[in-house]
Amino acid sequence: MQDENALLEDQQAVQELIARHMPLEVTLSAISRMIDRQLPDALISIMRYDPGEGTLSLIAGDSFSPTFHDLAQNVQVAQDVGTCAAAAFRREMVISEDIQQDPNWEGGHELARQEGLAACWSMPVISDEDELLGTFAIYYRMPRTPDEVEKALLHRAANLVALAIGRQRDRQVRDEAEQRFRSLFTQHPDAVFEFDLDGRFISCNASATQITGFSEAALKGQPFHGYVSEEELPTIEAAFQRVCAGETQQHIYNSINAEGRAYTLEVTNLPIVVDERVVGVYGVGRDITRRREQEQQLRLLARGIDASRNGVVMADATLPDLPMVYVNEPFLALTGYDREEVLGHNCRFLQGPGTDPAAVARLRLALAEQREVQVTLRNYRKDGSPFWNHLYLGPVLDEEGRCTHIVGIQQDVSRFREYEDRLAHQASHDALTGLPNREQLTSRLAQLSRRNRRQDGFLALLYIDMDDFKPVNDGLGHHVGDRLLVEVAHRLGALLDKGDILSRLGSDEFAMLLTGLHDERDVPARAETILTTLSLPFELDEHRVHISASIGIASSLEPVRHAAELIQHADQAMQEAKQQGRNTWHWHGEDVSSPMSEHVEMRLELQEAIREGQFLLHYQPIVDTRTGRVRSVEALVRWQHPDKGMISPGLFIPLAEQTGQIVAIGRWVLHQACQDMATLLAEDATDLQVAVNISPLQFRRAGFLEEVEQVLDATGWPAHRLELEVTEGVLMSGTDRAIEVLHALRRLGVQVAIDDFGSGFSSLRYLRQLPISKVKVDRSFIHDITRNGDNAAITQGVITMAHHLGLKVVAEGIETVEQHANLRQRECDLLQGFLFSRPVPLERLKALPTCLPESTRDHAAAPTPGRHRQDAGGST
Numbered sequence: 086m087q088d089e090n091a092l093l094e095d096q097q098a099v100q101e102l103i104a105r106h107m108p109l110e111v112t113l114s115a116i117s118r119m120i121d122r123q124l125p126d127a128l129i130s131i132m133r134y135d136p137g138e139g140t141l142s143l144i145a146g147d148s149f150s151p152t153f154h155d156l157a158q159n160v161q162v163a164q165d166v167g168t169c170a171a172a173a174f175r176r177e178m179v180i181s182e183d184i185q186q187d188p189n190w191e192g193g194h195e196l197a198r199q200e201g202l203a204a205c206w207s208m209p210v211i212s213d214e215d216e217l218l219g220t221f222a223i224y225y226r227m228p229r230t231p232d233e234v235e236k237a238l239l240h241r242a243a244n245l246v247a248l249a250i251g252r253q254r255d256r257q258v259r260d261e262a263e264q265r266f267r268s269l270f271t272q273h274p275d276a277v278f279e280f281d282l283d284g285r286f287i288s289c290n291a292s293a294t295q296i297t298g299f300s301e302a303a304l305k306g307q308p309f310h311g312y313v314s315e316e317e318l319p320t321i322e323a324a325f326q327r328v329c330a331g332e333t334q335q336h337i338y339n340s341i342n343a344e345g346r347a348y349t350l351e352v353t354n355l356p357i358v359v360d361e362r363v364v365g366v367y368g369v370g371r372d373i374t375r376r377r378e379q380e381q382q383l384r385l386l387a388r389g390i391d392a393s394r395n396g397v398v399m400a401d402a403t404l405p406d407l408p409m410v411y412v413n414e415p416f417l418a419l420t421g422y423d424r425e426e427v428l429g430h431n432c433r434f435l436q437g438p439g440t441d442p443a444a445v446a447r448l449r450l451a452l453a454e455q456r457e458v459q460v461t462l463r464n465y466r467k468d469g470s471p472f473w474n475h476l477y478l479g480p481v482l483d484e485e486g487r488c489t490h491i492v493g494i495q496q497d498v499s500r501f502r503e504y505e506d507r508l509a510h511q512a513s514h515d516a517l518t519g520l521p522n523r524e525q526l527t528s529r530l531a532q533l534s535r536r537n538r539r540q541d542g543f544l545a546l547l548y549i550d551m552d553d554f555k556p557v558n559d560g561l562g563h564h565v566g567d568r569l570l571v572e573v574a575h576r577l578g579a580l581l582d583k584g585d586i587l588s589r590l591g592s593d594e595f596a597m598l599l600t601g602l603h604d605e606r607d608v609p610a611r612a613e614t615i616l617t618t619l620s621l622p623f624e625l626d627e628h629r630v631h632i633s634a635s636i637g638i639a640s641s642l643e644p645v646r647h648a649a650e651l652i653q654h655a656d657q658a659m660q661e662a663k664q665q666g667r668n669t670w671h672w673h674g675e676d677v678s679s680p681m682s683e684h685v686e687m688r689l690e691l692q693e694a695i696r697e698g699q700f701l702l703h704y705q706p707i708v709d710t711r712t713g714r715v716r717s718v719e720a721l722v723r724w725q726h727p728d729k730g731m732i733s734p735g736l737f738i739p740l741a742e743q744t745g746q747i748v749a750i751g752r753w754v755l756h757q758a759c760q761d762m763a764t765l766l767a768e769d770a771t772d773l774q775v776a777v778n779i780s781p782l783q784f785r786r787a788g789f790l791e792e793v794e795q796v797l798d799a800t801g802w803p804a805h806r807l808e809l810e811v812t813e814g815v816l817m818s819g820t821d822r823a824i825e826v827l828h829a830l831r832r833l834g835v836q837v838a839i840d841d842f843g844s845g846f847s848s849l850r851y852l853r854q855l856p857i858s859k860v861k862v863d864r865s866f867i868h869d870i871t872r873n874g875d876n877a878a879i880t881q882g883v884i885t886m887a888h889h890l891g892l893k894v895v896a897e898g899i900e901t902v903e904q905h906a907n908l909r910q911r912e913c914d915l916l917q918g919f920l921f922s923r924p925v926p927l928e929r930l931k932a933l934p935t936c937l938p939e940s941t942r943d944h945a946a947a948p949t950p951g952r953h954r955q956d957a958g959g960s961t
Contacts, residue, residue, distance in 0.1 A: 092238075095119035099245050103252050112249040113145040120223065120242055124235070128202070128224040131246055132157065132169050134210075134217050141169055141220060153200050165189050169220040172207035176217065178236065181205040183228035203228045206235075208243040210250065218250045276350070278368040279357070282329050284308050284322075287365065296350070296372050298343025312340050328354045328366050337373070348374045379410065396420070396495035398432060402480070402488045406431045407452070410490070419497055421467035432493070435464040439471060448478065455480045455488045461498060473502035515589040517567055518574040523652075526588035526596055530648035533600060534641060544641040545608045547597040548655035549577070549615065552633045552667040554593035561628055568625045569632070576618050580611075596652065605640055610743050612636050612670040613688065617745040620668070635662035636670035643674065688744055690726070691737055695749050699725055702757050703924035706933060707776070707895060707917045710909050713937045717774035717808065719917065720758035721924045722750060742780060751783040752792060759802035761927050766802075768931070776808040778840060781815050785822070790829050797833075804834030810861065812840045824854060831856040838895070842883060853890055860887050862913075864898030871903045881911050888912070 099119060102112045117129040131145035143149070143157035160166070162173045171189055172179040181187045182204055184197045197203070207222035221243040223231075231239065270277055276293035280286060286304040294300055297312070313321050317338050324334040334354045342348055350370035357365035379401070390397050396416030400407040408429045417424060420435060427434075436445065444462040451458030457479040464474040475498045481490040513525040521529070533544060551573065558566035570593065577587050577595060584600040599611060616634060623630040637659025639651050658673035665671060669689065694700060704718040724732040741747040755777050762775045783789060797804050809830065815823050827837055838859035862883055866876040880896070887894045896908050899918030908916060921937045 092119070092123060095122065096241070096245065100248075103245075103249050106252070106256055109249060109253045110145070113246065116221075116242055116245050116249070117145060117147070119245075120238065123238055124223065126225060128226075130157075130169070130207075130222040130224060131219065132160070132173075132222070133219040133250070134162070134173060135159075136217070141173060144219075150200060153196065156196060167193060168205040169207045169222050172209045172220050172222075173217055176209050176211065178206065178208045178239065180230055181207075182230040201226050204230070206231050206239055208239045210243050210247045212247050212251050218247055221246050273369070276368075276370040276372070278304075278309075278370070280309065280325075280366040280368065282363070282365060284310065284325055284366075293370070296342070296348065296370070297340075313338055314340070324354065325366065328356050329363055331356050331358070331363055348372055349377050393494075396493075396497075398493040398495070399481070400432070400491040400493070402455075402491050407491060416495060419466075419472070419495065420464075426467075435474070437463070437465040437471070439463040439465075448476075451478060452491065461502070471499075472497055473499045518571055518589050520574055520578075520587055520589040520595075522588065523590045523596075526586065526590070526598065527648050527652065529586055530598060530651065533598070534648055534651075542600075542641070543602055543604055544651075545599040545602055545605070545611075546639050546651050546655045547599065547608075547612060547615070547670075548590075548637040548639075548652070548659040549595040549597060550635050550637075550659050550663070551593035551619075552635055552663075554632065557630060557632070561625075561630075565625055565628060565630075569623055569630060572623050572625070573619065573632075577615065580614060580618060590652075596655070605642065608638055608640070608672075609670070612638060613744045616668060616670070633668035635659055635667050637662055637673060638670060639673040687737065687740055688746075691724075691741060691744070691746055694724055694726070695746060695753075698753075699727065700750065700753060701725055701926070702754065702761060703926055704761075704775075704930045705917060705924040706922050706930075706937065707915050708921050708937050710905075710913050710916050713921075715773065715933070715935050715937060716915060717776055718930065719776040719778075719810075719924075720754060720761075722754050723924075742782065745782060747780045748783050748786055751778075751780050754778075755793070756796045756800065759796050759800040759807060762806070763800045763802045765927070765931065772806075774806045774808055774836070775802075776810050776838065778810045781812065784811055784815050784826065790826065790833075793830065793835060794833065797835075805836065808836040808838055808859070810838045810840040813842065827856050857892065859893045859895060859915075861895040861897055861917075864896075864918075867896050867898045867904060867908075868900070871901075871907050877907075880908075880913075884911055884913055 095115075096119065099112060099115045102115055113131050117131070120127060120129050128148040129146060130143060130149070132141040133144045134141055138159065139162050140159040141157075141162060142159055143154055146154070146157075149157070160170050162170050164171055164174045165188070166174075167189055168179050168181040168184075168187070181190065184190050184203055184205060185194055190197060202224045204225040204227065205222055207220050209217060210219040210221055212218055221239065223235075223239060271290050273290060274292055276296045277290045278286060278293055279288045285306055285308050289301050289304055293304075297304070309325075310318060310322075321336065321338055324336055328334050333356070335352065336354075337349060337351050339347060339349050349372070351373045352368055352370040355367045355369070356363045357367055391413050393413060394415060396419045397411075397413045398409050398416055399411040400409050409427055409432055410429075412424060412427055417427075420427075440463050444460045447460055448458060457477070459475070459477050461473060461475045463471055465471050475496040477494045479492055480488040481492055483489050513522060513528075514520060515522050530544075530546070536542065554566065554569075557569055570589075573595070574587070574589065577597060581587055581597070582599070582601050586598040586600070588596045588598070590596050597611075597615070599608065602608065602611075615636060619632060619634045623632065637655045637657065639654035639658060641651070643651065643654060654673040658671045661673075662669050662671035666689075701723050703721045703723055705721060706715045707717045707719060708715050722734065722738075724734075724737055726732050738747070741750055758775050758777050762773065765773070793807075793809075796802075797807065811823075811827075830837055836859070837855075837857045838861055839855070839857055840861045841863040842860040860883065862880055866880045866883075870877050870880055884894045893914040895915040895917060896904075896913050897917050899905055899908070899916045899920045901920065904918075905916060905920060922933060925933070
């Protein structure tokens, strides 16, 4: 290391470069050379910090390879990344005595070996304002640690780098400010003058020379007195003295340009203040000669048209936005605006969401072509109320045929237009419900049919007839019947998707035209939703009315010649639905697919199963991965059909979800599971927990929390031994409400688990907010975990993440000993699947041992992998 005198000389040389505002790279190179002379074996690195990105980038370091330079760009500042990033994060010196042994260099060891780097000492570069600017680092090719002198040298170099970067930034700010000011001065569209305190011109911009006709050289040094009329001079001189005293002044004065033409300037004079002392005056002048002339002409015109009964406006056509320069009193009365609010603005502020774009386009085209135009369009008053405006616009030409203004005459024709619209609406809409009538539906259906034929689209028409509506009319009166029809219209309207059309065809018959479906397979679900919605009771004053509907379906796939035929086919299908027992739907034609027939049949049978209690519960153990001890059981619903035997959950659960019947089934499952477990508890004091799946429909239903409380009270089952499993789908919509419900369940003491975790995406974002105790890894990741590296990695990631959050992890669908061993190695907490036990009835559950080691599990032979997940456990 050289002596202190040499170091001081080098430091003074660097400071001189900074003082002379030398380029930053020159200064940084000098700092690097200073350190090189002190530490000949060192490699110097200077990195600059980007506060917007939170990253460091290498800006000085000639001793490193291009590869190292590339990789040292945009390095994220973090506590445990490398040496420089850590120093920047901690804002203190960081020493990597041996890079190969430093965990912060994990992932960078190979790069360090290739670059020949063994040690790194890094010092953060901090400004006087405590702002992070970058890092200064020294690398060595052998492991070593700095002594106190070397640390002091590192600190001194970092200070010099901070000074150099800080001065460069200050200089950039000053240069930019000067350039901004110069651009404002020279590019300002108004005239800008600079005067000394004696009132002499110092400089001016191009607009000033254009307005006055005098060059800057001709004006420079001349007093402003020579350019002001004698009668105005005393006033202007007094104003100038007030500006010199520090006050801003505004005034208008008249003058003569170099060619002898008069002009008028609207001037604002501003004091130039330096170090709290006025050293000069700026004058900003706008040429208002033409505006003054126009104002004088408009005053004459205003007196002639103020008495008009129509709204009259005039806009300046010489300006790009056509601002209004005159409005009469009838216009203000019609629109509700004050004159000050509209002058200087384009009259488009009268437009709104109901203004016809085609009419506006006609106006704009006529204005562009400078010709007359008349349109009727919907405008809006200041208070937001609409009115129909019959508008005439015409150009006003000067002597040379140029359009200088646009005159507009407005007439309020709202009453006439509303009368026309009312007649048209009455002709095309139902008077009671306000829905389109049969004629309007037929017209729209014809239009959409032509469009769909061109675009190869699909339409479905649902003909909806109320079952037993006549007894409501006869028994409760026509006023109640009318109320019922209005409520039916509201419920059906709430089911419409974008582009769908709802129509009342007459009496108690409605039609719903579905336009956004892909094919016929989507139609049954929509029909089922309508039946479910209409089956809910109607509260009509003191009457509680129950009603159902029969639905006939026809689609654009049928060969029809005109739209009315499609309505007729849907009507015929509705009559067939009536004959099938009502409260169902039927597709027109004899070629209705077998799956659709089975769909209808199963829906009716499912409703009967709910009424007659054909369901039963099986239970599948969930065991401790390490010990094989049974920790809990999952309740799984089964349907014992009186004629068809056991029906797979994979068939009836999706249908129940579609039709909403899953709510009644889920309510029964919850109660029966708690009842069974309470019975088991009374018999052998079991410490098992029971898990019950909750469907999204049931979870989001009003009163769900009350249902859970009632079940616990009625069965006596402890809340902490009840675990409700919800899928990630619950979080797909209404996330905030879902989190509220989960917190309420936790307050009751009920445990909550996320089922099928990993099959969706929404819960990852909210997982740390959820009051849950457990996640169940979706079986799609488990069945090939021993062969599929991606699924194994995902499963390990879920386990690790859950454990960090204090959650237990259950793996579903365990069918092989190899899967068991793999998940035990990954420290999964709990396992569930056929390897341990199939879902069994309560009586067989009682006979199962409390511990299921692999040696006793041979009786529960594993099925072929890939069996449907409802049979493998994990579904309602």
